[in-house]
Amino acid sequence: MTTENIYMLVYGVIYLLLLAVTAGILTVVERRIAGRMQSRIGPNRVGPQGAIQFVADVIKALQKEDIIPTDAYGFLFKIAPYLVFMGVFLTLVPIPFGAYVLMEDLDLGIYYVLAMSSYVVIGLMIGGWASNNKWSLLGGMRSAAQKISYEIPAALAVFIVVAMAGSMNFQKIVLAQGASPVDWFVFRNPFTFIAFNIFFIAALAEGNRVPFDIPEAESELVSGYNTEYSGMRFLFFFLAEWGNLVVIGALVTCLFFGGGTFWYEWVVSIPAPGREPLQFEVLGFFWFLFKTFFFVFVIIWIRWTLPRLRIDQLMDVCWKYMVPIGLFSSLGIVIWMYVIPENSGIDRVVRIVMTSLGALSVVYFHYRVYRNMKVTKAVFYANPFV
Amino acid sequence: MNFSITLLEKLAQEMAPSTSEIIQRESKMPILKIDAKDLRKVMLILRDNPVFEMKYINNISGVHLTAIKEDGTLDLKGVEVLYVLSSKLDFSTIAIRVDLPEVNPEIDTIDDLFVSANWFEREIYDLLGVNFINSQDLRRIMLPDDWQGHPLRRDYKENASYNGMPTTRPNELDAIRVE
Amino acid sequence: MITEKDVQSRVEITPLNGNEILVNMGPHHPSTHGVIRFILYLDGEICVRAVPDVGYLHRSIEKIAEGMPYSFFMPYTDRVDYVAAVNCNLGYALAVEQAAGLEVPERATWLRMLGSELNRINSHLIGVGALAMDVGATTPFVHAIREREYIMDLLEIQTGTRMNNNYVRFSGVCQDVPQDFFSKTEKFLNHFDLFLGEFDRLISTNKIFVERLKNVGIVTGDQALSYSFSGPNLRASGIGHDLRRLDPYCFYPDMDFDIPQGVGIKGTVGDSYDRYIVRIEEMVESVKIIRQILSKIKEGPIQSKVPKKLVLPEGETYHRTEAPRGELGFHIVSDGKSTSPYRIKIRTGSFASMTSLAEVFKGMMVADVVAYFASLDVVAPEVDR
Numbered sequence: 001m002t003t004e005n006i007y008m009l010v011y012g013v014i015y016l017l018l019l020a021v022t023a024g025i026l027t028v029v030e031r032r033i034a035g036r037m038q039s040r041i042g043p044n045r046v047g048p049q050g051a052i053q054f055v056a057d058v059i060k061a062l063q064k065e066d067i068i069p070t071d072a073y074g075f076l077f078k079i080a081p082y083l084v085f086m087g088v089f090l091t092l093v094p095i096p097f098g099a100y101v102l103m104e105d106l107d108l109g110i111y112y113v114l115a116m117s118s119y120v121v122i123g124l125m126i127g128g129w130a131s132n133n134k135w136s137l138l139g140g141m142r143s144a145a146q147k148i149s150y151e152i153p154a155a156l157a158v159f160i161v162v163a164m165a166g167s168m169n170f171q172k173i174v175l176a177q178g179a180s181p182v183d184w185f186v187f188r189n190p191f192t193f194i195a196f197n198i199f200f201i202a203a204l205a206e207g208n209r210v211p212f213d214i215p216e217a218e219s220e221l222v223s224g225y226n227t228e229y230s231g232m233r234f235l236f237f238f239l240a241e242w243g244n245l246v247v248i249g250a251l252v253t254c255l256f257f258g259g260g261t262f263w264y265e266w267v268v269s270i271p272a273p274g275r276e277p278l279q280f281e282v283l284g285f286f287w288f289l290f291k292t293f294f295f296v297f298v299i300i301w302i303r304w305t306l307p308r309l310r311i312d313q314l315m316d317v318c319w320k321y322m323v324p325i326g327l328f329s330s331l332g333i334v335i336w337m338y339v340i341p342e343n344s345g346i347d348r349v350v351r352i353v354m355t356s357l358g359a360l361s362v363v364y365f366h367y368r369v370y371r372n373m374k375v376t377k378a379v380f381y382a383n384p385f386v
Numbered sequence: 387m388n389f390s391i392t393l394l395e396k397l398a399q400e401m402a403p404s405t406s407e408i409i410q411r412e413s414k415m416p417i418l419k420i421d422a423k424d425l426r427k428v429m430l431i432l433r434d435n436p437v438f439e440m441k442y443i444n445n446i447s448g449v450h451l452t453a454i455k456e457d458g459t460l461d462l463k464g465v466e467v468l469y470v471l472s473s474k475l476d477f478s479t480i481a482i483r484v485d486l487p488e489v490n491p492e493i494d495t496i497d498d499l500f501v502s503a504n505w506f507e508r509e510i511y512d513l514l515g516v517n518f519i520n521s522q523d524l525r526r527i528m529l530p531d532d533w534q535g536h537p538l539r540r541d542y543k544e545n546a547s548y549n550g551m552p553t554t555r556p557n558e559l560d561a562i563r564v565e
Numbered sequence: 566m567i568t569e570k571d572v573q574s575r576v577e578i579t580p581l582n583g584n585e586i587l588v589n590m591g592p593h594h595p596s597t598h599g600v601i602r603f604i605l606y607l608d609g610e611i612c613v614r615a616v617p618d619v620g621y622l623h624r625s626i627e628k629i630a631e632g633m634p635y636s637f638f639m640p641y642t643d644r645v646d647y648v649a650a651v652n653c654n655l656g657y658a659l660a661v662e663q664a665a666g667l668e669v670p671e672r673a674t675w676l677r678m679l680g681s682e683l684n685r686i687n688s689h690l691i692g693v694g695a696l697a698m699d700v701g702a703t704t705p706f707v708h709a710i711r712e713r714e715y716i717m718d719l720l721e722i723q724t725g726t727r728m729n730n731n732y733v734r735f736s737g738v739c740q741d742v743p744q745d746f747f748s749k750t751e752k753f754l755n756h757f758d759l760f761l762g763e764f765d766r767l768i769s770t771n772k773i774f775v776e777r778l779k780n781v782g783i784v785t786g787d788q789a790l791s792y793s794f795s796g797p798n799l800r801a802s803g804i805g806h807d808l809r810r811l812d813p814y815c816f817y818p819d820m821d822f823d824i825p826q827g828v829g830i831k832g833t834v835g836d837s838y839d840r841y842i843v844r845i846e847e848m849v850e851s852v853k854i855i856r857q858i859l860s861k862i863k864e865g866p867i868q869s870k871v872p873k874k875l876v877l878p879e880g881e882t883y884h885r886t887e888a889p890r891g892e893l894g895f896h897i898v899s900d901g902k903s904t905s906p907y908r909i910k911i912r913t914g915s916f917a918s919m920t921s922l923a924e925v926f927k928g929m930m931v932a933d934v935v936a937y938f939a940s941l942d943v944v945a946p947e948v949d950r
Binding site: 388413417441449451477501504513526527528529530538 | 619620624625627628663664787790791792794804806811812827868878880882883884885894896898907908910912917919920921924933937949
């Protein structure tokens with residue numbers, strides 16, 4: 001055991017703990033947000049504003065009887081949650097939280113992430129089958145079909161980003177973008193904007209979130225592959241799902257929103273390219289976290305608003321709409337990069353037009369909210385901590 | 387429009403050779419009483435004849451008819467089945483009654499003419515013991531499949547236990563009751 | 566309890582082919598429709614055959630009625646449909662009053678109608694909210710429940726309880742309303758109009774919601790009649806029968822309201838989306854009716870004299886009212902001598918809606934099965950009584 005290995009082990013353990021705690025706090029945050037959207041308060045008893053509710057849930061789950069159905073296939077039943085959790089946790093390895101805050105700087109960055117997220121498929125199928133329950137089997141089958149289908153649009157969107165950035169390394173993708181919205185990949189050209197939409201929707205489907213949560217649909221399958229799990233095993237599935245939210249947020253931020261880069265060059269002169277003073281690295285870290293959790297909030301918001309798609313509609317969306325659009329966009333991005341050189345006049349104009357369209361849509365959204373509130377004479381509670 | 391006697395008289399004319407009788411003339415619901423063997427004929431007339439066009443079943447219910455004899459015991463007089471149908475056009479309604487004998491009450495089914503009749507008939511079979519001949523699916527509906535007896539009958543006595551579970555409970559107040 | 570052997574023995578059925586699995590959508594549903602069980606034969610995702618199994622909530626209230634005087638039976642009618650209790654009370658009271666020839670004072674009729682329409686809004690909110698929840702959106706259900714809280718506060722002032730009201734008596738109602746009740750109702754109605762607009766913007770036009778419900782479980786007008794659908798289900802299939810117009814009772818002939826029909830806005834006539842939209846529009850109509858009631862109600866007595874021992878004349882009668890779930894019919898048989906009914910049979914709209922399931926479920930996917938069943942707005946106590 002060299003000191004290298006010990007350092008890596010310690011990093012791994014720290015990341016694991018941080019991810020687990022973050023996923024736990026996210027469950028509480030989601031329940032509070034859901035409560036406020038439904039005119040009620042979420043959990044607010046345990047700890048300040050209910051923040052350590054997840055600790056109470058974990059303690060309760062640890063005390064429960066470990067129920068394994070009689071005819072369930074024991075070994076597979078037990079390892080399924082760990083496989084799912086492993087699939088989610090391993091994707092965190094190359095993602096840079098800010099500059100140089102990452103476990104391992106892999107040159108295969110994004111490719112490795114896509115590969116590791118396939119572990120989840122195995123875990124879900126095993127969990128569904130080993131439960132010896134027809135409903136779980138149905139849920140596991142549907143879930144497997146959904147996940148492997150949606151990896152293709154996700155990979156197409158990633159191809160577009162990799163083509164623009166020229167590398168699969170996360171640090172290089174981030175450095176190819178800049179700090180201001182004009183430099184973000186999402187506003188570079190129409191094809192990357194399409195790629196952002198495709199990637200976001202595909203990532204929602206990969207994470208089994210509404211509107212794609214048919215595998216865990218409550219009213220049909222009583223929780224699908226989760227049904228026979230109780231206690232801590234069930235919480236592992238939960239942990240994996242909410243940890244996946246953080247991963248999706250981080251991926252979207254890195255790939256499309258210039259995650260972690262900060263306006264260094266406006267403030268101080270940089271001694272060497274790519275090596276910023278420490279205080280800016282810390283600022284970059286928090287800026288990255290802010291963007292990530294903004295996307296997590298958007299995902300939670302979507303979950304509590306939209307109904308869910310039926311399985312054949314889900315498959316239609318993937319194969320009939322997203323894959324053709326993805327293929328068309330990847331062709332488009334290659335042609336675009338060939339025709340229009342970097343930083344030329346047209347490129348700048350397109351970037352500024354797209355950024356302003358983005359800003360305008362944000363303003364329009366706020367206007368619509370304001371108008372809705374006026375029409376329904378709603379009372380605006382500005383304080384989320386009631 | 388609703389429950390009018392003219393409709394009943396028209397129906398009695400249409401089913402010409404078969405006999406029928408109009409009872410309860412002056413009440414809000416006059417009823418046409420027919421024999422059990424004419425049921426399908428009448429139902430086909432009601433459903434297909436453009437004068438009636440009664441495609442909607444309001445209700446099919448059964449009543450166990452009894453009378454009290456002079457010495458106080460129960461005299462079982464058979465089962466009555468009442469059919470109430472409504473018309474598609476103007477919702478005019480008609481009520482038809484069939485009286486069935488006490489022993490082995492059975493009657494033709496109409497669930498190939500009207501889809502919903504099956505569930506109504508199953509309920510009457512379950513609770514009153516009427517057999518519907520040629521029914522597509524005659525099972526008990528409210529009670530478990532291995533229940534014995536037909537509860538809505540006036541002479542129904544419950545079994546002491548069902549699948550090992552006793553059907554009566556000792557009254558806790560008996561222990562402290564002061565006689 | 567029905568087992569697979571029973572199903573296969575009495576019902577002519579194809580035995581399980583190679584691909585089919587037998588799944589049990591058991592009495593414990595996460596859907597909020599009560600204890601109803603389906604046995605589904607699934608071929609992959611498609612339901613090949615369905616056998617509904619009811620009776621888990623059978624409380625034999627019809628047998629209980631034979632042992633008690635007429636007025637004692639009123640609380641049992643609450644429990645026939647606990648979501649819309651005043652409507653069921655009203656149906657029973659009207660049936661007995663029609664048979665016995667009792668008179669009802671005017672104010673009592675207005676109050677009955679007011680309670681009835683408030684309960685109709687109540688019931689439709691649950692129906693629509695449960696449909697949204699079964700399709701996947703949880704928030705509209707909670708918003709609908711929040712609105713129900715206001716209505717139940719109003720009902721508590723009017724009838725004394727929030728649920729299982731036991732409000733209507735023969736020839737009247739049980740208690741009068743205080744002075745400020747009408748202003749509170751007016752305030753609620755003004756708020757409720759805005760809520761319905763918000764609800765529509767939230768979910769009625771949402772593309773995913775429409776796609777889930779359109780062209781699912783299409784029931785044409787003739788099929789609906791043969792299934793004995795009534796109420797909103799029948800009107801959504803294109804046949805505009807409303808018992809408040811066709812067989813009027815109380816002061817409904819004086820009220821000015823439309824009868825919403827399904828016109829296939831987003832799909833075909835008679836699909837699940839039509840059943841949903843008809844319920845939303847009926848809530849708007851109920852608000853209209855309540856406003857007219859508030860403008861027309863006068864002072865007066867709320868209960869007339871009823872004989873202590875009420876004996877109905879010999880014979881049988883069948884009376885129908887329009888409950889939120891369809892036609893609520895009471896078939897009362899009396900032997901002319903005793904103070905208790907000889908036989909009461911309650912015909913509910915949910916029972917008739919269940920008759921359509923075995924046919925309509927064939928060829929549908931499991932998700933559509935749930936959506937169609939939720940759009941029928943069935944409650945288990947109405948089916949089993």
